Amino acid sequence: MPKASESHPSVVPGPVDTVRSALLAAGLPDTVQVFGAGVPTAAAAAEQLGCDVAAIANSLVFEHDGGPLLILASGAARVDTALVAAQLGSGKVRRASPEFVFEHTGQEVGGVAPVGHPRPIRTILDESLEAHPVLWAGGGDHSSMFSISYRDLARITDARPLRVR
Numbered sequence: 001m002p003k004a005s006e007s008h009p010s011v012v013p014g015p016v017d018t019v020r021s022a023l024l025a026a027g028l029p030d031t032v033q034v035f036g037a038g039v040p041t042a043a044a045a046a047e048q049l050g051c052d053v054a055a056i057a058n059s060l061v062f063e064h065d066g067g068p069l070l071i072l073a074s075g076a077a078r079v080d081t082a083l084v085a086a087q088l089g090s091g092k093v094r095r096a097s098p099e100f101v102f103e104h105t106g107q108e109v110g111g112v113a114p115v116g117h118p119r120p121i122r123t124i125l126d127e128s129l130e131a132h133p134v135l136w137a138g139g140g141d142h143s144s145m146f147s148i149s150y151r152d153l154a155r156i157t158d159a160r161p162l163r164v165r
Contacts, residue, residue, distance in 0.1 A: 015107045015140030018116035023146065026115075026156040031147045038142040040110035042075025045136060045145055052076075055132040057153060059112040061101040061121075065091040068104040070123040072114050072137070072153065077126055077165045084124065087162055111141040114157050125150075125159035 013021070020030045039045040046053040056075030061068055064085070073079050081093040098109045105117045114123070114137050129135055130150045137153065139146050154161065 015116060016144050019113045019140040022115035028152060032139045032144050034144045039145055040142045046075060049136055051136060055135055057129055057135045057137040059114050059138050061096045061105060061112060063094045063096050063100060068121045069093060070121045071164055072123060072159060073126040073164050074128045077128060079164045084164055107140050111138055113138045113140045114153060116140055123157045123159040124162045125154050126164045127161045
Protein backbone atom coordinates (compact mmCIF):
# COMPACT_ATOMS: atom_id res chain seq x y z
CA MET A 1 0.00 0.00 0.00
CA PRO A 2 1.49 3.37 -0.98
CA LYS A 3 2.21 5.97 1.65
CA ALA A 4 0.01 9.06 1.67
CA SER A 5 2.86 11.17 0.27
CA GLU A 6 3.26 8.70 -2.62
CA SER A 7 -0.41 8.49 -3.55
CA HIS A 8 -1.02 12.26 -3.42
CA PRO A 9 1.73 14.27 -5.04
CA SER A 10 2.26 17.62 -3.39
CA VAL A 11 0.24 20.38 -4.99
CA VAL A 12 2.05 23.62 -5.64
CA PRO A 13 -0.27 26.55 -4.96
CA GLY A 14 -0.99 28.83 -7.89
CA PRO A 15 -0.13 32.53 -7.80
CA VAL A 16 -3.63 33.62 -6.70
CA ASP A 17 -3.53 31.17 -3.76
CA THR A 18 -0.09 32.48 -2.86
CA VAL A 19 -1.42 36.05 -2.84
CA ARG A 20 -4.37 35.00 -0.69
CA SER A 21 -1.98 33.32 1.76
CA ALA A 22 0.23 36.43 1.88
CA LEU A 23 -2.76 38.63 2.71
CA LEU A 24 -3.90 36.29 5.49
CA ALA A 25 -0.36 35.95 6.87
CA ALA A 26 -0.18 39.76 7.06
CA GLY A 27 -3.37 39.82 9.15
CA LEU A 28 -5.56 41.11 6.33
CA PRO A 29 -8.77 39.62 4.97
CA ASP A 30 -8.74 37.69 1.69
CA THR A 31 -10.31 40.32 -0.58
CA VAL A 32 -9.23 38.65 -3.83
CA GLN A 33 -11.91 38.74 -6.51
CA VAL A 34 -11.65 36.61 -9.64
CA PHE A 35 -13.32 37.90 -12.79
CA GLY A 36 -14.55 35.92 -15.79
CA ALA A 37 -13.06 38.51 -18.13
CA GLY A 38 -9.38 39.24 -17.79
CA VAL A 39 -8.14 42.43 -16.13
CA PRO A 40 -4.56 42.63 -17.49
CA THR A 41 -4.48 46.45 -17.64
CA ALA A 42 -5.38 49.22 -15.21
CA ALA A 43 -8.08 50.45 -17.59
CA ALA A 44 -9.66 46.98 -17.87
CA ALA A 45 -9.54 46.53 -14.09
CA ALA A 46 -11.05 49.94 -13.39
CA GLU A 47 -13.87 49.27 -15.84
CA GLN A 48 -14.60 45.84 -14.31
CA LEU A 49 -14.44 47.23 -10.74
CA GLY A 50 -16.28 50.48 -11.45
CA CYS A 51 -13.51 52.57 -9.92
CA ASP A 52 -11.19 55.37 -10.98
CA VAL A 53 -8.17 54.08 -12.93
CA ALA A 54 -6.01 56.14 -10.54
CA ALA A 55 -7.08 53.78 -7.69
CA ILE A 56 -5.49 50.79 -9.43
CA ALA A 57 -2.08 49.96 -7.96
CA ASN A 58 -0.14 48.55 -10.91
CA SER A 59 2.69 46.20 -9.93
CA LEU A 60 5.48 47.04 -12.36
CA VAL A 61 8.79 45.23 -12.19
CA PHE A 62 11.97 47.01 -13.25
CA GLU A 63 15.67 46.14 -13.18
CA HIS A 64 17.79 48.32 -10.88
CA ASP A 65 21.38 47.68 -9.84
CA GLY A 66 21.18 44.12 -11.15
CA GLY A 67 18.09 43.13 -9.18
CA PRO A 68 14.33 43.55 -9.29
CA LEU A 69 12.59 46.77 -8.25
CA LEU A 70 8.83 46.61 -7.84
CA ILE A 71 7.05 49.93 -8.36
CA LEU A 72 3.44 50.06 -7.23
CA ALA A 73 2.18 52.87 -9.45
CA SER A 74 -1.22 54.44 -9.94
CA GLY A 75 -2.98 53.16 -13.03
CA ALA A 76 -3.17 56.79 -14.13
CA ALA A 77 0.61 57.27 -13.90
CA ARG A 78 3.40 56.62 -16.31
CA VAL A 79 6.51 55.90 -14.25
CA ASP A 80 9.36 58.35 -14.87
CA THR A 81 12.30 55.96 -14.54
CA ALA A 82 14.87 58.79 -14.59
CA LEU A 83 13.06 60.51 -11.69
CA VAL A 84 12.92 57.26 -9.71
CA ALA A 85 16.60 56.53 -10.37
CA ALA A 86 17.56 60.06 -9.26
CA GLN A 87 15.59 59.67 -6.02
CA LEU A 88 17.18 56.27 -5.35
CA GLY A 89 20.59 57.81 -5.91
CA SER A 90 22.13 55.07 -8.03
CA GLY A 91 21.91 53.13 -11.26
CA LYS A 92 19.45 53.12 -14.10
CA VAL A 93 15.89 51.88 -13.72
CA ARG A 94 14.86 49.79 -16.74
CA ARG A 95 11.67 47.90 -17.56
CA ALA A 96 12.25 44.19 -16.97
CA SER A 97 11.70 41.43 -19.51
CA PRO A 98 8.74 39.09 -19.00
CA GLU A 99 11.20 36.31 -18.13
CA PHE A 100 12.91 38.46 -15.47
CA VAL A 101 9.49 39.37 -14.02
CA PHE A 102 8.41 35.74 -13.81
CA GLU A 103 11.76 34.66 -12.33
CA HIS A 104 11.45 37.14 -9.46
CA THR A 105 7.68 37.12 -8.85
CA GLY A 106 6.42 33.73 -10.01
CA GLN A 107 3.70 35.71 -11.80
CA GLU A 108 3.22 36.78 -15.41
CA VAL A 109 3.32 40.36 -16.68
CA GLY A 110 -0.23 41.73 -16.59
CA GLY A 111 -1.08 39.76 -13.47
CA VAL A 112 1.71 40.63 -11.06
CA ALA A 113 0.60 41.19 -7.48
CA PRO A 114 2.45 43.31 -4.92
CA VAL A 115 2.82 40.22 -2.68
CA GLY A 116 3.17 36.46 -3.01
CA HIS A 117 6.65 36.39 -4.54
CA PRO A 118 9.23 33.68 -3.85
CA ARG A 119 11.51 36.23 -2.11
CA PRO A 120 10.97 39.81 -0.92
CA ILE A 121 11.46 42.43 -3.62
CA ARG A 122 12.60 46.00 -3.00
CA THR A 123 9.40 48.02 -3.48
CA ILE A 124 8.47 51.63 -4.20
CA LEU A 125 4.92 52.87 -3.55
CA ASP A 126 3.58 55.74 -5.66
CA GLU A 127 2.69 58.53 -3.22
CA SER A 128 -0.27 59.59 -5.39
CA LEU A 129 -2.09 56.36 -4.45
CA GLU A 130 -2.53 57.71 -0.91
CA ALA A 131 -5.37 59.92 -2.19
CA HIS A 132 -7.63 56.87 -2.59
CA PRO A 133 -9.31 55.23 0.43
CA VAL A 134 -9.49 51.88 -1.38
CA LEU A 135 -6.86 50.61 -3.79
CA TRP A 136 -7.09 47.64 -6.09
CA ALA A 137 -4.02 45.54 -6.89
CA GLY A 138 -3.36 42.54 -9.09
CA GLY A 139 -4.14 39.21 -7.48
CA GLY A 140 -1.43 37.09 -9.12
CA ASP A 141 -2.93 36.41 -12.56
CA HIS A 142 -4.74 38.18 -15.41
CA SER A 143 -8.21 37.66 -13.90
CA SER A 144 -7.89 38.62 -10.24
CA MET A 145 -7.61 41.76 -8.11
CA PHE A 146 -7.74 42.50 -4.39
CA SER A 147 -8.69 45.59 -2.42
CA ILE A 148 -6.44 47.18 0.20
CA SER A 149 -5.73 50.51 1.86
CA TYR A 150 -2.61 52.54 1.05
CA ARG A 151 -1.35 52.11 4.60
CA ASP A 152 -1.79 48.33 4.54
CA LEU A 153 -0.21 48.08 1.10
CA ALA A 154 2.82 50.01 2.33
CA ARG A 155 3.04 47.78 5.41
CA ILE A 156 2.75 44.38 3.75
CA THR A 157 5.20 45.23 0.97
CA ASP A 158 7.64 47.18 3.16
CA ALA A 159 7.49 49.78 0.38
CA ARG A 160 9.21 53.12 0.31
CA PRO A 161 6.74 55.90 -0.61
CA LEU A 162 8.11 57.92 -3.52
CA ARG A 163 7.01 60.24 -6.29
CA VAL A 164 7.13 58.20 -9.50
CA ARG A 165 5.92 60.77 -12.05
